Amino acid sequence: MSLILHELVGDQGRCFSPFCWRSAMALAHKGLEWESRRTSFAGIAAIGGGQRMVPVLDHDGTLVGDSWAIAEHLEARFPERPSLFGxxxxxxxxxxxxxxxxxxxxxxxxxxxxxxxxxxxxxxxxxxxxxxxxxxxxxxxxxxxxxxxxxxxxxxxxxxxxxxxxxxxxxxxxxxxxxxxxxxxxxxxxxxxxxxxxxxxxxxxxxxxxxxxxxxxxxxxxxxxxxx
Amino acid sequence: MSLILHELVGDQGRCFSPFCWRSAMALAHKGLEWESRRTSFAGIAAIGGGQRMVPVLDHDGTLVGDSWAIAEHLEARFPERPSLFGxxxxxxxxxxxxxxxxxxxxxxxxxxxxxxxxxxxxxxxxxxxxxxxxxxxxxxxxxxxxxxxxxxxxxxxxxxxxxxxxxxxxxxxxxxxxxxxxxxxxxxxxxxxxxxxxxxxxxxxxxxxxxxxxxxxxxxxxxxxxxx
Structure with missing residues (x-):
C-alpha cells in the first residue's frame, strides 16, 4: 500500500497549511505510514487529476482532494484502526x-x-x-x-x-x-x-x-x- | 416507574426555562413518560433534597438536579432506548x-x-x-x-x-x-x-x-x- 500526502511548503521547508495538518494528524491517528510530498502553490497543478488545492492524498494511485474528503476516506478505508470521528x-x-x-x-x-x-x-x-x-x-x-x-x-x-x-x-x-x-x-x-x-x-x-x-x-x- | 420533572413556571403557565427544556427534550428523546411539576423560583426549596435550581428530575424518589446530570442519568439508566449523545x-x-x-x-x-x-x-x-x-x-x-x-x-x-x-x-x-x-x-x-x-x-x-x-x-x- 502506498500513501502519499501532497502538502504545501513554504521557504526553508516549512509545511504550514492548516488543512494539510488536519490530514497529517488524521493519517497519524490511524497509525498509517505515509510519504509527505511537498509543493508550492504554483506546483499544485503538477499533482495531476485536476487537483487545484492541497492537501491531496494519493492512495495507491487514487487521488483524494480536500481535507474533509481525506478524513472520510481514511475512516471508510481503515475502519479497523482507531476511529477519527467516533x-x-x-x-x-x-x-x-x-x-x-x-x-x-x-x-x-x-x-x-x-x-x-x-x-x-x-x-x-x-x-x-x-x-x-x-x-x-x-x-x-x-x-x-x-x-x-x-x-x-x-x-x-x-x-x-x-x-x-x-x-x-x-x-x-x-x-x-x-x-x-x-x-x-x-x-x-x-x-x-x-x-x-x-x-x-x-x-x-x-x-x-x-x-x-x-x-x-x-x-x-x-x-x-x-x-x- | 415514576419520573417527575420539576420545572420553572412563569405567569399563565409558561414553562420557559431553557435548562428545563433540555431535560424535557431528553426525556422525550428516550421515549419516556413523565409528569411535569411546576414551580416558581420561590418554590424551588420546597422540592426538597437541598435542591436550589431547576430542573430537578425525581426518578422513583431519587432527585437528580442540573440538566447535564439529568441527561447523563437518563443515558446511563436507559441505555436500551435511543442514545442521547451517540x-x-x-x-x-x-x-x-x-x-x-x-x-x-x-x-x-x-x-x-x-x-x-x-x-x-x-x-x-x-x-x-x-x-x-x-x-x-x-x-x-x-x-x-x-x-x-x-x-x-x-x-x-x-x-x-x-x-x-x-x-x-x-x-x-x-x-x-x-x-x-x-x-x-x-x-x-x-x-x-x-x-x-x-x-x-x-x-x-x-x-x-x-x-x-x-x-x-x-x-x-x-x-x-x-x-x-
Missing part, C-alpha cells in the same frame, strides 16, 4: 467544529499573521499570495496585520467555548483526541510555524491542550521548525 | 455545544429579552428576578433590552457555525437529533415562549432547523403558548 454523532461534531474553526480561528488568525505568511511562503508564490489575499482583504497585508494587538483579546475571548470544554476533558474529542481536535489544532499549528506572534497566553488552558496535541503520535507535529 | 465522541460534542450555547445563545438572548422575561415570570418571583439580574447586568433590565436591535446582527452572525453545519445535515447531531440539538433548541424555545421579539429571520436556515426540532416527539414543544 461514530455518526462524532462525525457531526467534526462538521460543526470545522465550521467553528473556520469562523473563530482561521478568519482572525489569517488577519493577525497575514504579512508573516507572505514572508515565509515559497518565494515563487509571493506575488500570487499577495495579490489574491489583498483582493480578499481589500487592504495591504501589512496594514491588516498591524492591527493584531487590538484583535487579540477578542480572538482569545472567542475561544471560550473550547476553553470551557477543556476544563472537564483533556481533548475536544473527550478522553481521547478525535478529528474534532485536529481541526483547531491545524489552525494553531499554521500560526506556530509561520509567525512568532503568540496567539495563546502561556497560562491559557488552550495552550496546555495544544501541547498535548503536539505530543500525540510520537510528537511528530512538535518536531518541526516553529516559533512557539 | 457515544463518547457525541458526549464530548454535547459538552462543547453546551459551552457554545452558553456564550453564543444564552448570554446575548438574556440581554435581548431581559425585560420581557421580567413581565412574564410568576409575579411572586419578580422582585427576586429584577434584583438578581440587574445586579448581574449592572443596569436596569429595560435599558439593556432597549439595545436589542443593535445587538441582533452580531447575535445572528455569531450563529454562523451552526448555520453552516445545518447546510449539510438536518440536525446538529447529524441525520438524527441528539442532545447537541436540544442545547441551542432550549435557548431559542425560552425566547419563543417569553418574548415576541423575533430572534431568527424567517429565511434563516436556523429557523427551519428550529421548526424541525419543534416537530420532534409528537410536536410537544410546539404545542405550548408561544410567540413565534
Amino acid at each position: 461514530g455518526p454523532a462524532g462525525r457531526a461534531y467534526a462538521v460543526f467544529m470545522q465550521n467553528w474553526t473556520a469562523t473563530q480561528l482561521h478568519a482572525p488568525i489569517f488577519r493577525m499573521i497575514a504579512a508573516d505568511l507572505y514572508e515565509r511562503i515559497d518565494p515563487v508564490d509571493r506575488d500570487y499570495f499577495r495579490q489574491s489575499r489583498e483582493q480578499r482583504l481589500g487592504r495591504p497585508l501589512a496594514e491588516v496585520q498591524a492591527e493584531r494587538d487590538a484583535m487579540l483579546p477578542a480572538f482569545r475571548a472567542g475561544l471560550e467555548p473550547m476553553r470551557m470544554t477543556l476544563k472537564s476533558q483533556p481533548f475536544l474529542g473527550g478522553a481521547q483526541p478525535t478529528y474534532s481536535d485536529y481541526l483547531p489544532f491545524g489552525a494553531l499549528q499554521w500560526a506556530r510555524i509561520m509567525s512568532p506572534y503568540r496567539l495563546l497566553a502561556d497560562d491559557d488552558p488552550l495552550h496546555a491542550w495544544f501541547g498535548r496535541c503536539l505530543e500525540l503520535h510520537g510528537s511528530f507535529a512538535r518536531n518541526v521548525p516553529a516559533y512557539w | 457515544g463518547p465522541a457525541g458526549r464530548a460534542y454535547a459538552v462543547f455545544m453546551q459551552n457554545w450555547t452558553a456564550t453564543q445563545l444564552h448570554a446575548p438572548i438574556f440581554r435581548m429579552i431581559a425585560a420581557d422575561l421580567y413581565e412574564r415570570i410568576d409575579p411572586v418571583d419578580r422582585d427576586y428576578f429584577r434584583q438578581s439580574r440587574e445586579q448581574r447586568l449592572g443596569r436596569p433590565l429595560a435599558e439593556v433590552q432597549a439595545e436589542r436591535d443593535a445587538m441582533l446582527p452580531a447575535f445572528r452572525a455569531g450563529l454562523e457555525p451552526m448555520r453552516m453545519t445545518l447546510k449539510s445535515q438536518p440536525f446538529l447531531g447529524g441525520a438524527q437529533p441528539t442532545y447537541s440539538d436540544y442545547l441551542p433548541f432550549g435557548a431559542l424555545q425560552w425566547a419563543r415562549i417569553m418574548s415576541p421579539y423575533r430572534l431568527l429571520a424567517d429565511d434563516d436556515p436556523l429557523h427551519a432547523w428550529f421548526g424541525r426540532c419543534l416537530e420532534l416527539h409528537g410536536s410537544f414543544a410546539r404545542n405550548v403558548p408561544a410567540y413565534w
Whole structure:
C-alpha cells in the first residue's frame, strides 16, 4: 500500500497549511505510514487529476482532494484502526467544529499573521499570495496585520467555548483526541510555524491542550521548525 | 416507574426555562413518560433534597438536579432506548455545544429579552428576578433590552457555525437529533415562549432547523403558548 500526502511548503521547508495538518494528524491517528510530498502553490497543478488545492492524498494511485474528503476516506478505508470521528454523532461534531474553526480561528488568525505568511511562503508564490489575499482583504497585508494587538483579546475571548470544554476533558474529542481536535489544532499549528506572534497566553488552558496535541503520535507535529 | 420533572413556571403557565427544556427534550428523546411539576423560583426549596435550581428530575424518589446530570442519568439508566449523545465522541460534542450555547445563545438572548422575561415570570418571583439580574447586568433590565436591535446582527452572525453545519445535515447531531440539538433548541424555545421579539429571520436556515426540532416527539414543544 502506498500513501502519499501532497502538502504545501513554504521557504526553508516549512509545511504550514492548516488543512494539510488536519490530514497529517488524521493519517497519524490511524497509525498509517505515509510519504509527505511537498509543493508550492504554483506546483499544485503538477499533482495531476485536476487537483487545484492541497492537501491531496494519493492512495495507491487514487487521488483524494480536500481535507474533509481525506478524513472520510481514511475512516471508510481503515475502519479497523482507531476511529477519527467516533461514530455518526462524532462525525457531526467534526462538521460543526470545522465550521467553528473556520469562523473563530482561521478568519482572525489569517488577519493577525497575514504579512508573516507572505514572508515565509515559497518565494515563487509571493506575488500570487499577495495579490489574491489583498483582493480578499481589500487592504495591504501589512496594514491588516498591524492591527493584531487590538484583535487579540477578542480572538482569545472567542475561544471560550473550547476553553470551557477543556476544563472537564483533556481533548475536544473527550478522553481521547478525535478529528474534532485536529481541526483547531491545524489552525494553531499554521500560526506556530509561520509567525512568532503568540496567539495563546502561556497560562491559557488552550495552550496546555495544544501541547498535548503536539505530543500525540510520537510528537511528530512538535518536531518541526516553529516559533512557539 | 415514576419520573417527575420539576420545572420553572412563569405567569399563565409558561414553562420557559431553557435548562428545563433540555431535560424535557431528553426525556422525550428516550421515549419516556413523565409528569411535569411546576414551580416558581420561590418554590424551588420546597422540592426538597437541598435542591436550589431547576430542573430537578425525581426518578422513583431519587432527585437528580442540573440538566447535564439529568441527561447523563437518563443515558446511563436507559441505555436500551435511543442514545442521547451517540457515544463518547457525541458526549464530548454535547459538552462543547453546551459551552457554545452558553456564550453564543444564552448570554446575548438574556440581554435581548431581559425585560420581557421580567413581565412574564410568576409575579411572586419578580422582585427576586429584577434584583438578581440587574445586579448581574449592572443596569436596569429595560435599558439593556432597549439595545436589542443593535445587538441582533452580531447575535445572528455569531450563529454562523451552526448555520453552516445545518447546510449539510438536518440536525446538529447529524441525520438524527441528539442532545447537541436540544442545547441551542432550549435557548431559542425560552425566547419563543417569553418574548415576541423575533430572534431568527424567517429565511434563516436556523429557523427551519428550529421548526424541525419543534416537530420532534409528537410536536410537544410546539404545542405550548408561544410567540413565534
